[in-house]
Amino acid sequence: xxxxxxxxxxxxxxxxxxxxxxxxxxxxxxxxxxxxxxxxxxxxxxxxxxxxxxxxxxxxxxxxxxxxxxxxxxxxxxxxxxxxxxxxxxxxxxxxxxxxxxxxxxxxxxxxxxxxxxxxxxxxxxxxxxxxxxxxxxxxxxxxxxxxxxxxxxxxxxxxxxxxxxxxxxxxxxxxxxxxxxxxxxxxxxxxxxxxxxxxxxxxxxxxxxxxxxxxxxxxxxxxxxxxxxxxxxxxxxxxxxxxxxxxxxxxxxxxxxxxxxxxxxxxxxxxxxxxxxxxxxxxxxxxxxxxxxxxxxxxxxxxxxxxxxxxxxxxxxxxxxxxxxxxxxxxxxxxxxxxxxxxxxxxxxxxxxxxxxxxxxxxxxxxxxxxxxxxxxxxxxxxxxxxxxxxxxxxxxxxxxxxxxxx
Numbered sequence: 001x002x003x004x005x006x007x008x009x010x011x012x013x014x015x016x017x018x019x020x021x022x023x024x025x026x027x028x029x030x031x032x033x034x035x036x037x038x039x040x041x042x043x044x045x046x047x048x049x050x051x052x053x054x055x056x057x058x059x060x061x062x063x064x065x066x067x068x069x070x071x072x073x074x075x076x077x078x079x080x081x082x083x084x085x086x087x088x089x090x091x092x093x094x095x096x097x098x099x100x101x102x103x104x105x106x107x108x109x110x111x112x113x114x115x116x117x118x119x120x121x122x123x124x125x126x127x128x129x130x131x132x133x134x135x136x137x138x139x140x141x142x143x144x145x146x147x148x149x150x151x152x153x154x155x156x157x158x159x160x161x162x163x164x165x166x167x168x169x170x171x172x173x174x175x176x177x178x179x180x181x182x183x184x185x186x187x188x189x190x191x192x193x194x195x196x197x198x199x200x201x202x203x204x205x206x207x208x209x210x211x212x213x214x215x216x217x218x219x220x221x222x223x224x225x226x227x228x229x230x231x232x233x234x235x236x237x238x239x240x241x242x243x244x245x246x247x248x249x250x251x252x253x254x255x256x257x258x259x260x261x262x263x264x265x266x267x268x269x270x271x272x273x274x275x276x277x278x279x280x281x282x283x284x285x286x287x288x289x290x291x292x293x294x295x296x297x298x299x300x301x302x303x304x305x306x307x308x309x310x311x312x313x314x315x316x317x318x319x320x321x322x323x324x325x326x327x328x329x330x331x332x333x334x335x336x337x338x339x340x341x342x343x344x345x346x347x348x349x350x351x352x353x354x355x356x357x358x359x360x361x362x363x364x365x366x367x368x369x370x371x372x373x374x375x376x377x378x379x380x381x382x383x384x385x386x387x388x389x390x391x392x393x394x395x396x397x398x399x400x401x402x403x404x405x406x407x408x
Contacts, residue, residue, distance in 0.1 A: 026165050031062040033161065037132075037154050038064060041147055045114045045135030049074055050162055055081045055128045061162075065135060066113050074110075074131070077102040084121035085128055090148045090155075091119050093133075118143055120151055122159035129162040197240040200247060210328055213385050215239030217324035217365075218317075220381040224364040225320075234286025235317045242293045242321050245275030257335045272297055272306045292317035296325055299356045323349070323357050323365055331386055342390040343398060350402050363406045370399040 030048055038046050045065030049058035058074035060066065076084075083099030093100055093116045100119075103110070110116040115135040122130035132155050137143070143151075197211035218239040222232045246254060249271055253264045260268065276294035284290075295318035298304035300311055304322075330345040340348065346366070353359050372383040373396050 026161075027061070029161060030158075033154075033158050034062040034064065037151070037158075038134075040150060040154070041134065041143075042138045043134050043136070044138055047114055047133050048130065048158060049133070050130045050166075051076075051122075051128050055085070058131050061130075063114075065115075066109065070109055070113060071107070074103070075106045077106055080106075081128070084131070085123075085126075088121045088123040088128075090152055092143075093117055093119060118148070118151065120155045122155055122162060124159050124163040127163070129159050129166065132158065193237060193240050196244070200241075200243055210332065211240050211243055213328045214242060214321060214324045216381040216385075217327060218320050220368045221320050221324065221361060221365050224368045225361070231286075231317075234284070234289055235292065235320060237284065237286065238289045238292035238296075238317055239321050239324065241275070241279060241289065242296045242325065243271065243275065244278050244293065245271030245273065247278075248274045255335050269297075269305050288315060288317060291315055292321060294318075296321040298322065300358060301355050304356070319358050319361055323361055326356070327365070328385075339387065342386060342395055346395070346398055346402065350406075353406065359406055363403060366399050366403050366406070370396060370403065373399070 034046060034048050038044075045063075047063035047066060048061045050061050051058050056076050056078065058076055060072040060074075066072075077099075080099045080103045083097075091097075091100060093104065093110070104116075110133060114133055116133045117136050118134040120132045121128060122132065132151070134151070194212065197215075198208075201208050201210050201212075215236045216239075218235050219232050222235055227235075249267055253260065253267055256264065272294050276290050279290035279293055282290075292315050294306065295304075295309060295314055298307065298309045298314045298318060299322075300314070300319075302308050302310040327345065327349065330340045330348060331342065333339050346369075349357060349362060349365075353362050368377070369382060371377050372380045373392050
């Protein structure tokens with residue numbers, strides 16, 4: 001081979017190697033590979049096909065000479081597929097062996113559009129990955145032995161690219177399957193937790209739906225505080241399960257229509273520690289869930305239970321749920337009292353800022369309520385759960401005034 005052509009071939013091999021190993025668009029890479037190959041061998045027409053369906057179909061990836069609307073899939077007879085697997089070397093279509101003849105008869109466009117002269121099966125580690133078909137050269141001359149060797153080397157590089165792409169697609173499919181499986185598990189997990197929370201609330205007809213509302217209010221406050229989604233997911237679960245310890249409390253105490261005796265209240269207080277013990281035995285993706293549930297009755301001034309924690313000693317999630325829990329309790333009927341009005345509830349919360357509730361959390365909560373009344377939030381988590389017998393203008397003014405006071 002003359003020196004100039006030899007240098008051109010090596011240059012093409014180098015460019016092809018760079019193109020194939022780059023992280024660019026796969027279709028563009030295949031088209032570029034085809035054009036480099038056609039240019040190197042001075043060929044007018046050609047096509048690169050990728051095998052599928054047990055190597056009985058070859059899908060067109062790139063071509064010169066095949067028009068839009070022409071068949072884009074080669075049907076490969078079993079005889080041909082077996083032959084290609086056992087003889088992955090360059091072949092001539094003029095040979096008309098049984099395997100080649102069967103391929104031509106099944107796919108007329110090889111003769112009509114590509115005017116196929118040379119072909120080479122693409123394999124990697126004995127596994128078929130595709131086929132290259134080349135038409136005639138620019139000048140009417142047969143392919144030399146050296147040109148067939150060049151084609152074989154180029155074909156090997158292209159085969160590696162197709163194999164690599166197949167591995168990538170298989171991996172993506174596995175990822176999609178795993179993601180779908182995880183999503184299904186997530187739904188099952190969420191449904192199980194919600195069902196568990198509903199079962200707890202069912203002990204008391206007055207608190208039916210309480211845990212779900214507390215979880216919603218908790219997320220609304222957390223979003224307003226700018227907490228990350230992953231943290232909010234943990235707080236949501238803690239909100240759903242914050243009262244799980246009530247499962248050990250006598251139903252008669254929970255449903256008592258008069259004020260609790262000191263002894264009965266002591267029994268009620270046990271639900272936080274019992275909940276912690278129950279939840280600690282579960283492997284949550286969020287390790288703080290048991291502690292948040294345990295401390296949702298702690299107060300900033302240290303007068304809460306079960307541990308009498310103060311201020312920064314209390315977990316942020318517990319502080320948020322403390323407010324969400326109290327708000328839902330005040331705006332819901334209880335066996336021993338009717339619910340408070342919306343306005344009275346807001347004033348009660350404001351009165352307990354710095355005592356039971358943290359100022360920043362109350363301010364964020366009131367901002368959410370104000371935005372919901374103004375219709376500024378796509379997803380309303382709080383107002384739809386409330387008794388509708390309130391004047392939005394009065395509540396809005398109260399919220400504006402309170403937010404201004406708390407922010408000063």
